Amino acid sequence: MRYVINRIGFFILSLWAAITINFILPRMMPGNPADAMFAKFQGQLTTSALEAMKKAYGIGESSLWQQYVDYLRGLFSFDWGLSFMQYPTPVSSMIGSSLPWTIGLVGVATLISVFLGTALGVYISWKRKGFLDNTLPIVSMAFQALPYFWVALLFVFVFGFKLDWFPMSHGYDPAITPGFTSEYLLSVWNHAFLPGLTLLLGGLSGWIVGMRNNMIYTLGEDYVTFAEAKGVKTSRLMFSYAARNAILPQLTSFAIAIGNVVSGSILTEQVFSYPGIGNLLTDAVQSQDFPMIQSSFLLIAVAVLVANLIVDLLYSRLDPRIRTGGAN
Template identity: 75%
Template sequence: MPFILKRLGFFVLSLWAAITINFILPRMMPGNPADIMFAKFKGQLDPASMEAMKKAFGLTDKPIIIQYFEYLKGLFTGQWGLSFGNYPTPVIDIIKSSLPWTIGLVGLATILAVFIGTSVGIYISWKRQGLLDNTLPILTMGIQALPYFWVALLFLFIFGFKLNWFPMNHGYDDGLVPGFNWTFISSVIFHGFLPGLTILLGSLSGWLVGMRNNMINTLGEDYVVFAEAKGVSTSRLMFTYAARNAILPQLTSFAIAIGNVVSGSILTEQVFSYPGIGGQLTNGVLQEDYPLIQASFLLIAVAVLVANLVVDLLYSRLDPRVRTGGTDK
């Protein structure tokens, strides 16, 4: 219980720091985002109209401490401001419409990469120096060395443009109404196959090679050798004795990967014109849409913090030494 309370306290403190930094940084930038945005209206609107527009966007000259508490209030009530580039659409509505696409695409691809890479890493470490052990790590590392966007463009050109096997853009067929029916779901899967495959292949090597190396180190430990000498079954030796301990470093990487799901694979989403949060963030940067950028960055930070908290608690469950500070009490 003290360990859990300590982790929760650290999470709350980190969350407050992330929120505060997200509030302060835009206000420390040289110049005024409002002036940059309204510069294009210079000479077209009178001062009264300009002030009315600034009020509509929530821009104010109030003292910084009052702005901070108003920011906190808006943050926890869902009032994240209006998008500069999609006025008068609220930022929260843009996040709500794009976030599920990224979670579905990048989240599923990441989970598949972790499961496949970890499982194959366990197997080839047990059968080390075999054909798969000599080829798969090199092959997957070669694929991962290729830039995400280059692989995405290659898939798009071959399977979308040349062979016309898969659609080249968007998240579902034009004319379909989103809903929980097979027509819409199958269209989403069809459109997400190529971008999902790009993300899967690009991240598979890290999980496979990492688990293989962890397993080889663990298989050389005395307790594993002793269990093997006692005649413990192969499956129990592989999973209960070796894999359970070898998988612990993977959890830390998994926390980072899951936290980064929210940010999406920005370049991949851009190549396939996928309606995820990565594409929205890119458009926000290009349009200098500060409320959207600020909300996106905060969302990414919160996702990473939550993922790390969950993995810390899971880590302590799998390895009791974490709860006791590395001792065997």
């Protein structure tokens, strides 16, 4: 219990630090974002419009402490300001419409990559020196060595442009009305297949090779050899004895991968013009949309912290030695 409390306390402290840094950094910049945005529309916007933008961003004549209090109040009430590139659309509304696309694409591709790669790593380590052990890591590493955007462009050219098997942009057919209909869901699947396959092939190798190496090391441990000598069933030996301990280092990588789901795969979403967070963040940087950039970065930081907290708690469940050491 003490270990869990310590982990939660560290999470709260880290979350507060991320929120505070996210508040301070834009205010350390020379000038302020509202002035930069106002300069683009010189002669088109009035002074009152500039003041409204400053107020929406939380920068005004009030003290820094009052701005911080207002910032926290708006943060926890999901009032994250107004977007500059689509003024006066709320940032929370734009993120809310883009986030499900990224989670659906990158999240599903990541989960499939993790579970498939881990399972294959367990299998080929048990059947090492076999055909799959000699070929699968090499083939998967060849795909991982290729740049994401190059593979995405290749898929767009071959399967989208030449063969016309899959659409080359957007999240669904604009002619279809969104809803839980078979036509709409099929359209979403068709649009997500190529970018999802790009992410899957790019990330599969790390999980396969990582789990294979961890398993080979674990299979050489004395307790595994002893269990095998006692006649423990193969399936139990492979999963309960070897894989359970070999998977622990994978959890750290899994936490990072899950945290990165929120940020999306920027290059892949750009190539396929996919309406996710990565594409939105790129547009925000190009447009100097500071409220959107600030909110996106904070969302990514929170996702990474939450993922690490979950993995820390899983570690203590899978390996009691960690929980005992934390208690001491």
